[in-house]
Amino acid sequence: MRVFKSVYGCAGVLSLALAAGVAVWGQDAPDTGPKARLALKATESHIGNLTGHAADGKTDYRRYCAGCHGDYGDANGENAVWLDPKPRDFTIATFKCRSTLTGTLPTDEDLYNSIGRGFTNSNMPIWNTLSPQQRANLVAYIKIFSPRWDKEKAGEPIKIPAETAVTLDSIAHGKALFTKLECWKCHGSHGEGDGPSASTLTDSKDNPIRPYNFAAGKDDSRFKCGNSNQDIYKIFMTGVDGTPMPSFADVIQPNDAWDLVHFLRTLQINRHGKENEVLSAAHGVIPPYVDKNPAPAAPENKAPGSGQ
Amino acid sequence: MRMWAQSHLCQKPQRATSMLAVAFALVCLILGACQPASAFPAFARKYGLRCSACHESWPMLNYFGQKFKDNGYQLMNDRDAPIWQNPGYWPVTFRFTPFWSRENVNKVAVDTGSGQQSLTTTGFNYGGLDILSGGTLEKNISVLFVPSSDETGKFHFESANVRFDNLLGSPWLNVKVGKFELDSFVSEKRTLTLSANGAAYQLFHYIPVGDGNIFGQLGDNQLGVEWMGHSFNDRTRLSVAVFNSVDGSPDLPYGQNSYSVFIAGSQAFSAGKLGVQRIGGYAMIGEAATTFALQGGAPLSGSGVGNKDFSRVGFEGLFYLGPKLDFQVFTQHGSDSAWFGQGYGDFIDNPGGLCPNINPTGPCNNTGQGLPAGARRPTWNGAFVETHLVWSPQLTVFQRSEWVRMSQQSTPGTPSDLGNLDNYVVGYRYNPFMTSRAGFAFHNEFSWFRERGGAPDGTDLSSSSLMLGFDFAF
Numbered sequence: 001m002r003v004f005k006s007v008y009g010c011a012g013v014l015s016l017a018l019a020a021g022v023a024v025w026g027q028d029a030p031d032t033g034p035k036a037r038l039a040l041k042a043t044e045s046h047i048g049n050l051t052g053h054a055a056d057g058k059t060d061y062r063r064y065c066a067g068c069h070g071d072y073g074d075a076n077g078e079n080a081v082w083l084d085p086k087p088r089d090f091t092i093a094t095f096k097c098r099s100t101l102t103g104t105l106p107t108d109e110d111l112y113n114s115i116g117r118g119f120t121n122s123n124m125p126i127w128n129t130l131s132p133q134q135r136a137n138l139v140a141y142i143k144i145f146s147p148r149w150d151k152e153k154a155g156e157p158i159k160i161p162a163e164t165a166v167t168l169d170s171i172a173h174g175k176a177l178f179t180k181l182e183c184w185k186c187h188g189s190h191g192e193g194d195g196p197s198a199s200t201l202t203d204s205k206d207n208p209i210r211p212y213n214f215a216a217g218k219d220d221s222r223f224k225c226g227n228s229n230q231d232i233y234k235i236f237m238t239g240v241d242g243t244p245m246p247s248f249a250d251v252i253q254p255n256d257a258w259d260l261v262h263f264l265r266t267l268q269i270n271r272h273g274k275e276n277e278v279l280s281a282a283h284g285v286i287p288p289y290v291d292k293n294p295a296p297a298a299p300e301n302k303a304p305g306s307g308q
Numbered sequence: 309m310r311m312w313a314q315s316h317l318c319q320k321p322q323r324a325t326s327m328l329a330v331a332f333a334l335v336c337l338i339l340g341a342c343q344p345a346s347a348f349p350a351f352a353r354k355y356g357l358r359c360s361a362c363h364e365s366w367p368m369l370n371y372f373g374q375k376f377k378d379n380g381y382q383l384m385n386d387r388d389a390p391i392w393q394n395p396g397y398w399p400v401t402f403r404f405t406p407f408w409s410r411e412n413v414n415k416v417a418v419d420t421g422s423g424q425q426s427l428t429t430t431g432f433n434y435g436g437l438d439i440l441s442g443g444t445l446e447k448n449i450s451v452l453f454v455p456s457s458d459e460t461g462k463f464h465f466e467s468a469n470v471r472f473d474n475l476l477g478s479p480w481l482n483v484k485v486g487k488f489e490l491d492s493f494v495s496e497k498r499t500l501t502l503s504a505n506g507a508a509y510q511l512f513h514y515i516p517v518g519d520g521n522i523f524g525q526l527g528d529n530q531l532g533v534e535w536m537g538h539s540f541n542d543r544t545r546l547s548v549a550v551f552n553s554v555d556g557s558p559d560l561p562y563g564q565n566s567y568s569v570f571i572a573g574s575q576a577f578s579a580g581k582l583g584v585q586r587i588g589g590y591a592m593i594g595e596a597a598t599t600f601a602l603q604g605g606a607p608l609s610g611s612g613v614g615n616k617d618f619s620r621v622g623f624e625g626l627f628y629l630g631p632k633l634d635f636q637v638f639t640q641h642g643s644d645s646a647w648f649g650q651g652y653g654d655f656i657d658n659p660g661g662l663c664p665n666i667n668p669t670g671p672c673n674n675t676g677q678g679l680p681a682g683a684r685r686p687t688w689n690g691a692f693v694e695t696h697l698v699w700s701p702q703l704t705v706f707q708r709s710e711w712v713r714m715s716q717q718s719t720p721g722t723p724s725d726l727g728n729l730d731n732y733v734v735g736y737r738y739n740p741f742m743t744s745r746a747g748f749a750f751h752n753e754f755s756w757f758r759e760r761g762g763a764p765d766g767t768d769l770s771s772s773s774l775m776l777g778f779d780f781a782f
Binding site for chain 1: 355356357358360361370371372374375383384385386387477540541542578580581583584631632700701742743744745
């Protein structure tokens, strides 16, 4: 094999030169651009026994995330303009899916689960093909974009009590709560996302946002932050930060919250589940809720004429 | 018909015919135009994901891209139906590769002098055109349609299939019908290598010298039906395909009842900081006709009978040593019926039906002719290791080392190493930019190939290829 002769030799040298050139050119860093170069902090994430390192997540962030979330985590990736809803802006560190109270930072595990679960009704895919270590590294990496992670600690996860039994009574109580808490104003009386306020809603960046349509989908329908009853419980107890969906932790007692979960499940009319089975057994009719253990009324709240 | 042409032309040097050796230099140039298909910026535009989300370096899939494919080109995030197209989405991708190359073959038969000479040529060329159209028609129903041309503009259909995924809501029930790539996760259609000697995996097309079985080529898309199942996160994958033994050619032109089966399974597992590893195996077992009715001296389409068997089995693995370095390993033990070993079977590349060992002047049918005394099953073993150093999502350096060794020749007395192959490829691929709109890579590659006993004079045939080019997909 006489490789390095005449044209071949020149081509080989050219190839090597180009290889060296692109090796330098192709350094793995978003080093250029209008913003200052991001210093990689020694940020870590901790999920169970896993420790994620920001430095190790950098390449995967560029590979998988930066197209939407941007090289600087500011939701200005080249695809952001096409997306609805818009990608998360990591620089403000406001996250929808948390196990922590509204306004607090999520736990590392919350972010880890979000990456692996993806977000339904959005362009965020299910990244469960990434290894646990890769996901942990990405969690650490996205924490470098906001100073909040330096100044604040993640919130405490809320306590979720054991689920109560699904009964027609619990569903009826859930429906009463749905009405009392005015969930219907956004989600609609049948949970179809068509309440009177639905068309006016915007997120914290003034982008239009639609309330969740419970009635869409079948058995595979998912909520933004999970698809188990515990996930639904968490959603309305912690709120969905950055959206009009508030936290109801201060106004719903834990056991009452389970009743609301059971009712919300019945709004998923095409889903096969225990809640819809109970409702079907009652021929689809939810009776008016009657409080069997009303709190003792304070004297000043007595109805006019009472005690007469 | 690029992949078809590639797969067949790639085998020419493996057959001891001087005519093919003469054509080898030209074949090298043609092979430079042979490139795998299947990088799909249309999907990137649809979903707003960079090429690197699905491709380790396009067109090679990463685990996420493999899962997307296994789900029927769906991300399973409720944005899969065609109604979610954003303004930049049109479900068609074009790919072509203009390049300069230097091709050398050490011995080519000529009419003058000693009857053979070395041949070296350089020049510009381009790699034909792949048009890839595919995606969802409706949730869990998708199609892939790939008209592909050679550099002369002659088109063939490399893929044309419809698939039904997640039947009964289960990722274990996915069915594909039509012409499709066999489900090896080490995909030749998605290899990073493009040069004349490097574009094809030799093992995916290997045929022993004098063998007439062209139907056992893993690298050729096949016509049939495939069931594929996978776990939700795609860590476990299983598939079974049943297809005609026609090497992907349409219109059932060969055997009356000749079918082959391809079975593949693999399991991925996380190895901590090393990354996700995948190991698996495959088996291709089939039979194909060796006897044809003749019409005007030519084989009659659909008349093939006298099925004989063949098999290809092996291991495949993808091993990561951290986020930047991985190794693809592929092995094969191949075995053909002695009938194929003696030249029966191939009426595609050998339409005249000549069997030098049996009937040099007549048709290569086994009717009344039988096997020469002592004819045996040709068997061989082979392996390749392909390494990718992913310096960044934009820059990948790669090499492949491949070896095929005959373990038993069909005809006793044949040199034991006749047809042994060695193939080495090294190169890099650089994407100056990465977006979700289009793919563009500068590609530089060198490859070297040797076949024992493949030269016109029976000595070793070797060739080399240097390629500098641009790969476009948009």
